[in-house]
Amino acid sequence: MGLIQEASGLALIYNKGAHLNPHDPRIKNRDLAMGRRPARCYRQIKNKPYPKSRYCRGVPDPKIRIYDVGMKKKGVDEFPFCVHLVSWEKENVSSEALEAARIACNKYMTKFAGKDAFHLRVRVHPFHVLRINKMLSCAGADRLQTGMRGAFGKPQGVCARVAIGQVLLSVRCKDSNSQHAQEALRRAKFKFPGRQKIIVSRKWGFTKFSRSDYVQWKSENKIMSDGVNAKYLGCHGPLALRQPGRAFLSEGPRA
Secondary structure (H helix, E strand, C coil), rough: CHHHHHHHHHHHHHCCCCCCCCCCCCCCCCCCCCCCCCCCCCCCCCCCCCCCCCCCCCCCCCCCCCCCCEECCCCCCCCCCCEEEECCCCCEEEHHHHHHHHHHHHHHHHHCEEEEEEEEEECCEEEEEEEEECCCCCCHHHHCCCCCCCCCCEEEEEEEEECCCCEEEEEECCHHHHHHHHHHHHHHHHHCCCCCCECCCCCCCCCEEEEHHHHHHHHHEEEEECCCCCECCCCCCHHHHHHCCCCCCCCCCCC
């Protein structure tokens, strides 16, 4: 009975044309903050990219702030195995989903492989701004809201626009932890909408060279380490450093 009287009192406030006063003693103990609109409302890619700019202001910060987890300073020779989580749909992926997947993958790898036995990298960044046209849903709200007049919403969150075949997460580790890396990405799949596939890379770590080519060129001193990546030493450079008779030969990575 008390709830009915309280609701009727709130409806009386709206019927009189007054705005909602958060300091009103009848509603000050109520939680007026609404939940975030479900990401399924923004899953389909419909419009052009809408990034943060001087015209689009007041954008909330993305939920994910860390994109490299684990031993990100380990050299390229330390972790030869690499596995990717690849999106199999064209869709929007919210920053909350990316953060949840990063946490799930990191937690599993830390528990079963060790915190210093892997390097996880999030390969997509949430730059697309999502908008929401907030509508009043209280009693008597139809007197206050204007429907579709001025319906261009305000920024509500950010997401990443993902294409088919685009890599979402990548993990590099040693061959002994390959099964743990694939299981960690399998668990991270449940944080994303749509379909994803776990693909074991033929490349050496995060490099663009195949494992056989990397081993061969490493033995021939044609590969130079560059942090988590590697550079191929071709025929460019000063003529004085080239071997006799090879100045006009061009060698490069095979496709």
